[in-house]
Amino acid sequence: AQSVTQLGSHVSVSEGALVLLRCNYSSSVPPYLFWYVQYPNQGLQLLLKYTTGATLVKGINGFEAEFKKSETSFHLTKPSAHMSDAAEYFCAVSEKNAGNMLTFGGGTRLMVKP
């Protein structure tokens, strides 16, 4: 069975600082990996995804993530945080053995200090 762990339910950074949100997964086969962002009282929006090919994936709003199979990780980064990045971030995996449904991590709330 697949599962997703996001280390740190809350992360606080200063504006302009590096953003690093951690995601580790367990899966019996290489899964598809996603990062979604959720602003207050809104639905989720896809930031980026990894399916196959290049392991460094670039997404919207300056975010990127790297798939590291040996570490079963898919951490999300952004070089310089902006106030508008404050939101909830969810890592998710989709695995064929699990019916291709998304399994979400618990989420990380990113706070950006001025």
Place this chain on the structure above:
Amino acid sequence: DAMVIQNPRYQVTQFGKPVTLSCSQTLNHNVMYWYQQKSSQAPKLLFHYYDKDFNNEADTPDNFQSRRPNTSFCFLDIRSPGLGDAAMYLCATSRDTGLYEQYFGPGTRLTVT
């Protein structure tokens, strides 16, 4: 150019009074999903439709039902809401499952009094 629309955005219902939440999409996607999201938690999949085929998650309570009369519309029916059913309900669509992106609506926040 809204793609996944949920109505209403906020719904208040009384304990035990049936309520229906609606979702429509303009993407012509095959798959529609309903998620329940409680405060500070990840979305939890309740069920999904692949075209007309209904797929219920094993732990979804019988109190929750769904209808998909056509490609564009999907409804979530809560037959007898309890206080524990207060949550944000998210509808999502995707062209197919697996590697395909899910497009989420803005959600309906349900309050049970």
